[in-house]
Amino acid sequence: GAVVSQHPSWVICKSGTSVKIECRSLDFQATTMFWYRQFPKQSLMLMATSNEGSKATYEQGVEKDKFLINHASLTLSTLTVTSAHPEDSSFYICGTRTGRTEAFFGQGTRLTVV
Amino acid sequence: GENVEQHPSTLSVQEGDSAVIKCTYSDSASNYFPWYKQELGKGPQLIIDIRSNVGEKKDQRIAVTLNKTAKHFSLHITETQPEDSAVYFCAASIGNNDMRFGAGTRLTVKP
Numbered sequence: 204g205a206v207v208s209q210h211p212s213w214v215i216c217k218s219g220t221s222v223k224i225e226c227r228s229l230d231f232q233a234t235t236m237f238w239y240r241q242f243p244k245q246s247l248m249l250m251a252t253s254n255e256g257s258k259a260t261y262e263q264g265v266e267k268d269k270f271l272i273n274h275a276s277l278t279l280s281t282l283t284v285t286s287a288h289p290e291d292s293s294f295y296i297c298g299t300r301t302g303r304t305e306a307f308f309g310q311g312t313r314l315t316v317v
Numbered sequence: 318g319e320n321v322e323q324h325p326s327t328l329s330v331q332e333g334d335s336a337v338i339k340c341t342y343s344d345s346a347s348n349y350f351p352w353y354k355q356e357l358g359k360g361p362q363l364i365i366d367i368r369s370n371v372g373e374k375k376d377q378r379i380a381v382t383l384n385k386t387a388k389h390f391s392l393h394i395t396e397t398q399p400e401d402s403a404v405y406f407c408a409a410s411i412g413n414n415d416m417r418f419g420a421g422t423r424l425t426v427k428p
Binding site for chain 1: 349351353358359360361362363366368406408410412413415416417418419420421
């Protein structure tokens with residue numbers, strides 16, 4: 204299947220700082236990427252859909268000014284958690300759809316805000 | 318929007334036995350139903366999928382069935398092995414739109 208690379212795999216940051224997570228599609232052009240958040244022992248919850256060259260679409264309840272998404276190229280989307288707080292600690296996962304509808308996901312990023 | 322329900326939340330089987338996980342979806346327009354396996358600390362991995370024009374699909378020990386009328390689909394794993402132990406998620410989507418996930422099933426295969 205398609206390869207989606209996510210970086211970093213884990214990060215610890217201080218409360219009030221910002222953290223950027225990168226998501227790259229390595230072997231295909233991803234016009235759309237999805238960002239999910241997963242709390243311990245819970246399901247993946249969609250945060251936003253990132254479209255190359257346009258503004259991301261956020262799910263209800265997700266603050267777009269806090270979770271900045273940039274999808275400037277067909278192979279890279281980034282999620283920046285701004286002014287992070289301990290409650291933002293979670294597992295963040297990016298994913299993308301290929302032209303044949305399959306969705307593939309990155310390895311995930313474990314964010315811990317202290 | 319689409320709502321996906323998944324049962325059971327936990328499942329424990331003996332090695333060699335079969336495991337079945339069931340999901341229902343709410344939006345009759347959904348036409349793509351994948352299953353993912355997630356190991357601890359990793360992203361979900363696609364293990365099998367089915368489209369709405371097919372009722373059943375099999376890949377070695379794994380099979381998925383779809384009942385469009387009832388709006389439910391199931392994952393069947395036969396001859397389970399300890400390495401099958403993981404959390405399994407079903408999902409549903411319409412075309413290339415975003416994927417909505419079930420709550421997950423923690424499968425434990427006891428040696």
